[in-house]
Amino acid sequence: MARLIALGPFGDLLPLQVGDVTCTEVTRNALWSIAPFAGQHAAVSAQMKTQIALDLPAVGRRAQVGDVICQWVAHDQWLVTVPVTLDGLAAVTDLSDGFALLEIAGPTVEDVLARLVPVDLRPHVFGVDDTARSLLGHMPVGITRTGTQAFEVMVMRSMAASLVHDLRAAMVAVAARDTP
Numbered sequence: 001m002a003r004l005i006a007l008g009p010f011g012d013l014l015p016l017q018v019g020d021v022t023c024t025e026v027t028r029n030a031l032w033s034i035a036p037f038a039g040q041h042a043a044v045s046a047q048m049k050t051q052i053a054l055d056l057p058a059v060g061r062r063a064q065v066g067d068v069i070c071q072w073v074a075h076d077q078w079l080v081t082v083p084v085t086l087d088g089l090a091a092v093t094d095l096s097d098g099f100a101l102l103e104i105a106g107p108t109v110e111d112v113l114a115r116l117v118p119v120d121l122r123p124h125v126f127g128v129d130d131t132a133r134s135l136l137g138h139m140p141v142g143i144t145r146t147g148t149q150a151f152e153v154m155v156m157r158s159m160a161a162s163l164v165h166d167l168r169a170a171m172v173a174v175a176a177r178d179t180p
Contacts, residue, residue, distance in 0.1 A: 009100035009160040016168060019175025021106035023167055026152055028101060033093040034070075034078045040089045041076070051084050062129045062144050071131055073142055100160035104167060105150035108174050113151065115170040117143060121151070137166040 008025050016023040034056070036044040045055040054070045056078055057063040062071040069081045079095070086092055104112065110121050116136045120126060123145070131144040139162060142154040155163045 009157045010102065010164060011161070013161060013164040014102060016164065016171075018168065018171035019106070019108065019178060021104060021109050021112050021171050021174070023102050023104045023164065023171075026101035026103050028081050029096070030081055030083060031095045031099060032080050032083055033073075033091070033095050034080055034084065034086065035076055035091040035093075036086075037088075037090055044086055044090045047086055047089060048080070048084055052080065052082055054080075060130055060132060062131045064129075071142075071144065073131070074133060098157055099154050100157045100163070101152055101154045102163070103146065103150055103152050105147065107149055108178065109149050109151060111174045111177075112167065112170045113143075115173065116166055117141075119143070121145070123148060136163065139163060139166070 008027065010025050014023055014025045034044065041056065048070065049055040052068050052070070053065045054063050054068060057070055057072055059072050062069060067081065071079050073079050084092065113121055117134055119132050119134045126132070126145055128145050128147060131142060133140065133142055135141065136143070136153065136155070139155055139159050144152045146152050153163065
């Protein structure tokens with residue numbers, strides 16, 4: 001009889017450490033897209049504040065209370081980590097199986113990401129809880145600063161292995177640069 005083993009989107013590719021930078025998988029039980037209908041932004045924000053204690057954050061921002069996260073991801077679209085009821089106010093779509101998330105962290109993480117991401121991620125420009133849609137190499141990603149030396153990267157699940165491949169190459173290059 002076959003033995004089936006449940007794996008996340010990164011399989012056995014993570015955790016990964018090269019030099020002083022590490023990549024680890026981020027697991028979210030649920031991921032919901034919220035897209036307010038025309039003219040309903042304020043009502044959606046108020047309803048979310050009532051239901052999950054978070055309203056819709058500003059463009060390019062992420063908000064968190066406990067384990068509940070609400071994050072801007074695109075024009076008039078946010079992601080939340082818990083289901084919300086917004087009947088008649090917004091399109092709500094379960095995206096839980098569609099994305100892979102990882103955390104990349106370490107003292108030279110900005111140098112690694114600078115090789116791949118065309119966004120200025122230095123802390124005085126891109127602060128904690130700032131989020132952006134961008135490219136990482138050839139892949140569309142969401143990238144959020146989660147700490148002074150940490151970022152969360154979200155990619156479509158089908159691109160998880162490519163993400164790790166590109167990050168590993170950049171991590172190796174930065175580590176080699178810093179080796180005497």
